Amino acid sequence: MLDRQRPLPAARPRHPGLALAEWRNRLIASPRFQALAQRLLPGRWIARAHARRLFDLTAGFVYSQITAALVESGLLRALAAAPLSEDEAAHAARLTPAATRTLLLAAASLGITQRVSGHWILGVRGAALLATPGLEAMIRHHRLLYADLADPLAMLRRSGRGALARLWDYAPGSQPADAATYSELMAATQPMVAAQALAAYPFAQHHRLLDIGGGSGAFLRAAAEHAPNLELGLFDRPEVLAATAASPGITRHGGDFRSDPLPGGYDLHTLVRVLHDHDDEAALAILKASRAALAPGGRLLIVEPMAALGSAPEGHAYFGMYLAAMQSGRPREPGEITTMLQAAGFARVQRKATPLPLVASCLVAFT
Numbered sequence: 001m002l003d004r005q006r007p008l009p010a011a012r013p014r015h016p017g018l019a020l021a022e023w024r025n026r027l028i029a030s031p032r033f034q035a036l037a038q039r040l041l042p043g044r045w046i047a048r049a050h051a052r053r054l055f056d057l058t059a060g061f062v063y064s065q066i067t068a069a070l071v072e073s074g075l076l077r078a079l080a081a082a083p084l085s086e087d088e089a090a091h092a093a094r095l096t097p098a099a100t101r102t103l104l105l106a107a108a109s110l111g112i113t114q115r116v117s118g119h120w121i122l123g124v125r126g127a128a129l130l131a132t133p134g135l136e137a138m139i140r141h142h143r144l145l146y147a148d149l150a151d152p153l154a155m156l157r158r159s160g161r162g163a164l165a166r167l168w169d170y171a172p173g174s175q176p177a178d179a180a181t182y183s184e185l186m187a188a189t190q191p192m193v194a195a196q197a198l199a200a201y202p203f204a205q206h207h208r209l210l211d212i213g214g215g216s217g218a219f220l221r222a223a224a225e226h227a228p229n230l231e232l233g234l235f236d237r238p239e240v241l242a243a244t245a246a247s248p249g250i251t252r253h254g255g256d257f258r259s260d261p262l263p264g265g266y267d268l269h270t271l272v273r274v275l276h277d278h279d280d281e282a283a284l285a286i287l288k289a290s291r292a293a294l295a296p297g298g299r300l301l302i303v304e305p306m307a308a309l310g311s312a313p314e315g316h317a318y319f320g321m322y323l324a325a326m327q328s329g330r331p332r333e334p335g336e337i338t339t340m341l342q343a344a345g346f347a348r349v350q351r352k353a354t355p356l357p358l359v360a361s362c363l364v365a366f367t
């Protein structure tokens with residue numbers, strides 16, 4: 001329990017970095033400094049850039065909801081099909097002309113739509129959004145996350161199971177509320193992730209690949225296109241296997257990777273967007289199960305968005321809050337995962353660069 005009455009420690013150790021950061025923060029907060037910065041030219045540029053970032057931080061939820069309205073109304077797809085007049089756009093979105101105009105202008109200010117000689121088309125960001133596999137599915141899915149985040153403190157205090165926790169139910173012995181919907185969402189967003197792993201790691205040097213927590217097998221199908229000689233195995237919960245169609249050429253193994261042994265005979269294991277879903281104890285159990293099932297010379301590849309403080313808002317900010325709403329797991333930094341892999345008995349860990357770390361980073365663990 002938090003004790004609001006507890007006094008702060010009287011004396012804190014003074015660290016030069018801490019003192020410098022405190023001085024910087026006092027300076028930035030001072031009205032005189034702000035006024036001076038806005039008068040002088042380089043200061044004005046910096047002040048404007050900071051103001052823009054602060055505005056974006058404050059308005060981020062509004063931006064997300066503009067995108068959600070475009071996707072859910074069908075307007076995004078309608079604009080991709082043909083240029084539309086405002087009346088046609090209103091008809092497509094089933095909104096009044098005034099509401100449609102508000103939405104189109106809001107989206108235009110974000111580069112998602114664009115007005116060209118009286119007609120509306122997609123802007124550069126709108127075109128990129130539709131070209132990114134799985135992004136529309138993710139935007140629709142965010143309805144649940146944002147419902148939980150409407151009260152962020154309640155979410156962080158875990159006062160009750162929120163919408164996301166009820167969907168992604170990992171409690172022992174429970175079933176995912178809708179294993180098919182869940183696996184479809186994963187499959188829709190899988191191509192972006194698979195592209196990172198396939199660009200980073202030479203799969204063709206292996207003989208037999210087991211994808212642990214492989215869902216509907218989307219990652220294995222992508223790997224097979226890349227390395228057709230691989231024999232493929234998929235391990236997932238029996239209820240997930242029952243809810244998804246089998247793919248030719250993929251051997252399916254049902255079980256719980258926190259308590260059941262994994263099948264032997266595979267020289268490469270993959271954990272794609274799996275480890276960060278689990279609290280430390282369960283995550284370590286999964287790594288140990290992989291280590292126990294791999295023959296000497298075997299490898300484990302971990303593919304997921306990894307956290308990094310400061311530079312990557314998708315890590316601790318997005319995934320930190322997403323997994324907190326899910327009430328299971330946490331994003332980890334590569335160093336933390338490496339320490340866990342060593343604790344699980346792996347001899348050596350190597351980082352592999354991916355084209356888009358925002359989507360996924362990659363670690364290889366050697367037996």
Ligand SMILES: C[S@@+](CC[C@H](N)C(=O)[O-])C[C@H]1O[C@@H](n2cnc3c(N)ncnc32)[C@H](O)[C@@H]1O
Binds near residue numbers: 212215236255271277
């Ligand atoms: C976030 S999804 C990732 C799916 C897939 N790897 C991907 O990237 O699209 C996590 C997967 O782990 C599976 N999973 C979760 N808990 C599990 C458990 N205890 N035993 C086996 N599989 C589990 C889920 O069913 C799901 O398919």
